[in-house]
Amino acid sequence: MGTVFAGKEIEFSYNQKKPVLNRLSLSIGEKQIFGLLGPNGAGKSTLTKVMLGLDKPRGGTIQWFNERLNASTNKRVGYVPQDLALMYDLSAYDNVMFFGKLYGLKGEKLKKQIQFALEFVGLWEERAQKPKKFSGGMKRRLNIACGIVHNPDVIILDEPTVGVDPQSRNRILDAILELNQLGTTVVYISHYMEEVEKICTHVGIIDKGRLLCQGELGDIIEEFTDEAVIRLELQKKKAHYAQQLKSFTVLDAEEPYIHLSVPKHDVHFISRIKEAFGDDVKSFQYVSPNLEQVFFKLTQKNLRD
Ligand SMILES: Nc1ncnc2c1ncn2[C@@H]1O[C@H](COP(=O)(O)OP(=O)(O)OP(=O)(O)O)[C@@H](O)[C@H]1O
Numbered sequence: 001m002g003t004v005f006a007g008k009e010i011e012f013s014y015n016q017k018k019p020v021l022n023r024l025s026l027s028i029g030e031k032q033i034f035g036l037l038g039p040n041g042a043g044k045s046t047l048t049k050v051m052l053g054l055d056k057p058r059g060g061t062i063q064w065f066n067e068r069l070n071a072s073t074n075k076r077v078g079y080v081p082q083d084l085a086l087m088y089d090l091s092a093y094d095n096v097m098f099f100g101k102l103y104g105l106k107g108e109k110l111k112k113q114i115q116f117a118l119e120f121v122g123l124w125e126e127r128a129q130k131p132k133k134f135s136g137g138m139k140r141r142l143n144i145a146c147g148i149v150h151n152p153d154v155i156i157l158d159e160p161t162v163g164v165d166p167q168s169r170n171r172i173l174d175a176i177l178e179l180n181q182l183g184t185t186v187v188y189i190s191h192y193m194e195e196v197e198k199i200c201t202h203v204g205i206i207d208k209g210r211l212l213c214q215g216e217l218g219d220i221i222e223e224f225t226d227e228a229v230i231r232l233e234l235q236k237k238k239a240h241y242a243q244q245l246k247s248f249t250v251l252d253a254e255e256p257y258i259h260l261s262v263p264k265h266d267v268h269f270i271s272r273i274k275e276a277f278g279d280d281v282k283s284f285q286y287v288s289p290n291l292e293q294v295f296f297k298l299t300q301k302n303l304r305d
Pocket residue numbers: 014015020038039040041042043044045046047
């Protein structure tokens with residue numbers, strides 16, 4: 001599989017003092033759904049702007065499709081910004097047309113692409129309406145239609161599900177998966193770990209302008225977690241088991257559950273639990289290592305902090 005984006009040693013700062021992107025290298029492969037994660041202020045939006053050529057890096061190199069960034073590579077990349085970029089007095093149709101023209105589409109091709117984009121996000125029936133009457137989810141979907149009207153090879157979506165109802169959220173996630181199945185590479189910036197785990201094939205985590213890890217989702221979880229979590233439910237309250245719990249690492253307890261940390265591939269934990277608590281075990285659940293743990297391990301922050 002080819003590489004669609006390769007950034008090497010990218011350096012960027014808004015003022016001379018503090019680097020916002022610090023020799024950051026990132027590579028994104030063809031047909032991936034690449035989840036870009038990082039705490040607030042990590043540099044995600046800045047990186048996106050630099051990737052799109054909207055901000056010029058102080059150092060490093062940027063290549064799209066094995067070429068230096070240029071007008072023709074730019075046309076192959078779509079961008080759906082976090083802030084809605086809509087014209088509220090124009091119809092949904094005319095909004096998408098505006099962006100289509102911006103990318104040089106015209107005539108029948110333009111019409112065909114507008115219909116494709118609006119149908120894709122489920123707004124074709126509402127094409128004559130103005131977005132000021134739309135719900136938050138519909139506005140986001142229209143924003144996406146504007147970003148995909150020119151049928152880009154890559155689409156960068158910055159937090160596309162913020163502030164939308166669950167139905168629109170699912171619709172957006174399904175649309176992204178479908179777009180990917182049609183061959184589009186997706187760069188997905190999100191604060192929602194469940195969404196990233198659900199749709200992304202690859203992830204990159206950045207903090208303080210540095211790339212902390214990148215790779216295939218399953219490999220990253222395997223590489224950067226040592227512990228699994230057991231959710232234990234016992235007959236009595238936690239205080240009753242103070243002695244037995246001494247031989248375990250207790251993460252937290254929210255009655256009636258106690259969360260224990262166990263080494264990831266420890267095959268003896270079931271017998272250890274049985275030995276310690278016997279018939280007092282009402283239930284227990286093995287929670288597989290997940291991306292949230294990776295994020296916390298690498299950044300010492302929760303994603304939503
Ligand atoms: N226009 C600007 N001028 C000066 N500093 C800026 C500007 N935009 C962002 N910054 C700073 O650059 C750093 C990275 O910000 P950026 O918006 O890229 O982070 P982010 O990871 O996208 O954050 P969030 O998740 O909150 O959107 C922050 O310290 C921010 O304050």
